[in-house]
Amino acid sequence: MPISKEEFSKHFPSVMQHMSTADVAAFVQALTPMQLAKGETLIRDGESNDAIYFVKNGSLEASIEKNGKKSPLGRVVAGQWLGEVSMLDPGPATATVTAISDCELLRLTRVDFENLDQHRPMLMNVVLRALSKLLIERLRSSTDLLIQLTDDRRHSSKAVRERSTDAYAALVGTRR
Amino acid sequence: MSHMSRTQFSQFLETLPEFADFSPSELDTLERIMLVRNYPDGYEFIREGGSPHGVFLAIEGEIAVTHTRANGRGAVELNRMHPGELFGLAALIDHGHCSASCRASGNVRVAFLPRAAFKLLYSANSPLAGHFLRMVARQLMRDYRTLVQALCRNIFETSEAATSPELNAVLFRYTGPERRRGALAAHN
Numbered sequence: 001m002p003i004s005k006e007e008f009s010k011h012f013p014s015v016m017q018h019m020s021t022a023d024v025a026a027f028v029q030a031l032t033p034m035q036l037a038k039g040e041t042l043i044r045d046g047e048s049n050d051a052i053y054f055v056k057n058g059s060l061e062a063s064i065e066k067n068g069k070k071s072p073l074g075r076v077v078a079g080q081w082l083g084e085v086s087m088l089d090p091g092p093a094t095a096t097v098t099a100i101s102d103c104e105l106l107r108l109t110r111v112d113f114e115n116l117d118q119h120r121p122m123l124m125n126v127v128l129r130a131l132s133k134l135l136i137e138r139l140r141s142s143t144d145l146l147i148q149l150t151d152d153r154r155h156s157s158k159a160v161r162e163r164s165t166d167a168y169a170a171l172v173g174t175r176r
Numbered sequence: 177m178s179h180m181s182r183t184q185f186s187q188f189l190e191t192l193p194e195f196a197d198f199s200p201s202e203l204d205t206l207e208r209i210m211l212v213r214n215y216p217d218g219y220e221f222i223r224e225g226g227s228p229h230g231v232f233l234a235i236e237g238e239i240a241v242t243h244t245r246a247n248g249r250g251a252v253e254l255n256r257m258h259p260g261e262l263f264g265l266a267a268l269i270d271h272g273h274c275s276a277s278c279r280a281s282g283n284v285r286v287a288f289l290p291r292a293a294f295k296l297l298y299s300a301n302s303p304l305a306g307h308f309l310r311m312v313a314r315q316l317m318r319d320y321r322t323l324v325q326a327l328c329r330n331i332f333e334t335s336e337a338a339t340s341p342e343l344n345a346v347l348f349r350y351t352g353p354e355r356r357r358g359a360l361a362a363h364n
Contacts, residue, residue, distance in 0.1 A: 066332040089317035094324045122301040128309045129298075132269050135316045140272065142323060164330035171323055 003028060003056070003106060011056055011079055015130060023123040030112040036060075036103040042082075043097040049086040050110045055079065058103030062095040062172050071161075073169040075100070080173065084131050087113055095172050134173070141170040185212055185287070188235060192260045194311055202304050209297075210287040215280045221263070222278040227271045228264040230290040231308070235259055237284030243276045256281070265312045268294050 005028045009016045016024055031054070036042055043049045045064050055078050062073040062082070073095055076082050086093055087110060117124040186203045189195045195203065212235065215221075222228045224243050232239075239257035244250075254276055257263055263278055268291060280286075289308075298305040 064328065064331070066328065069332060071331050085317065085320060088313045089321070091317075091321065094321075121303060121306050125298065125301070125306045125309055128306070128313060129269065132309065132312050132316055135313075135320065136266055136269055136272065139316065139319060139323070142327075161331050164327045168324070168327040168331065171320065171327070 003031060003033060008054075008106070012054055012081070015054075015081075015127070017130070018126050019123065023120065023126065026116065026120055026123060027127070030116055031106040031108055032112075034105050034107050036099040036105060038099050038101050041096060041098045042105075043093045043095070045094065045096040046092045048090070049083050049093040050090075052081060052083040052087045052108045052113070054081045054106040054108075056104040056106055058099060058101045058105075060097050060103060061100045062097050062169075064095050064168065071165055071168075073165065073172055076173070082173070084134070088128075088131060088135075095168075138171050138173055142167045185210075185235075194260075194262065194314075195307075197310070198304075198307055202307065205302075205304055206289075209293045210289050212285065212287045214283060214285050217280055217282050219280040219284070220277060221280070221286065222274050222276070224274055224277045227273055228267040228291075230288055230292075230294065231262055231264045231268055232278070233287040233289075234261050234263070235285040235287055238281040239263065239278050239284060239286070240281040241276050241278050251277070262311065262315075265308075265315050267291055268308055269312055 005021075005024045008028045008031070009024065015027075019027065033056075036058070042053065042060060055076055057078050059078070060076045060082070062076060064071050064073065076097065082097060083093075085091075087108075090110070113124075116127075186200075186207050189198070189203050189206060195206075198206070210233070221232050221239065234257045236259055239261075240253055241255040241257065241263075242251040242253050244252075257278065264274075266272060294305060294308060297308075
């Protein structure tokens with residue numbers, strides 16, 4: 001069942017900021033509800049992702065993996081969203097995201113995103129500005145942590161790894 | 177440095193990939209609202225620790241991106257901006273502090289889009305504002321992916337990623353002055 005605009009505003013108030021009532025209605029209409037069972041993978045690191053997901057209920061874990069080594073980055077919980085990087089820049093996903101409980105998500109595909117952009121460009125300006133602001137904040141948080149690496153590197157590779165993982169988590173927007 | 181007519185400025189914009197999506201009428205609007213001026217050697221466009229008042233586009237000459245050493249003795253040059261490059265783009269989104277200074281290296285010609293003009297465009301729902309927002313998003317994505325690659329190397333390979341020039345350029349775009357001083361102390 002599609003989500004109402006009131007319900008969406010309640011769960012994701014920051015997305016709705018600065019949107020007109022008509023814009024909220026159009027935006028919510030473009031979202032597709034979906035379920036994800038515990039243990040299912042939503043996005044795989046390095047593979048293409050064509051949607052942004054708003055987490056209505058449940059929790060997911062983000063992680064990265066290389067040469068068989070897995071590094072957890074933290075959780076994405078209700079009220080947060082993910083996939084915005086691939087939406088703004090059609091490159092590979094930057095983390096694997098797996099459900100750690102049954103989840104209810106709202107999906108906005110790239111096609112829907114582009115349709116909105118074409119038919120309601122002003123609405124998309126609001127969305128784009130909100131996403132850019134969020135990314136600037138994440139880049140700032142991440143670089144703050146990364147700067148500390150210059151000291152950590154003198155100590156141990158474990159400290160470098162831990163600090164880098166924290167910085168990566170800040171970049172992806174997960175909670176550790 | 178010769179005078180640049182409006183048509184020449186428009187033609188210059190047309191050659192830049194960042195402006196490829198702009199229609200002729202949008203480029204015409206940009207000609208009218210961007211302030212194109214010549215600046216002498218050493219002119220400071222952005223001061224570290226300050227908040228830029230808009231976005232700049234280098235047209236002729238070079239802009240040096242520098243920051244002061246932690247011990248206060250001189251500045252370190254991080255990067256050079258060349259004709260066609262934009263700087264201060266994040267100023268269109270928020271009022272964050274700049275952690276590097278941008279100064280003219282020799283005589284330069286630079287176009288400036290004041291934040292106030294951008295806000296007017298944005299409030300008026302102009303498609304131009306949308307194009308600029310997309311430019312900001314593209315730069316953010318480039319920086320995001322640079323960081324992702326460097327962090328991956330640190331997590332899995334413990335390489336020298338934390339001190340690579342590309343990474344430094346990103347770090348100093350987003351880091352506040354206090355953090356920057358700490359980093360410079362380590363670098364110097």
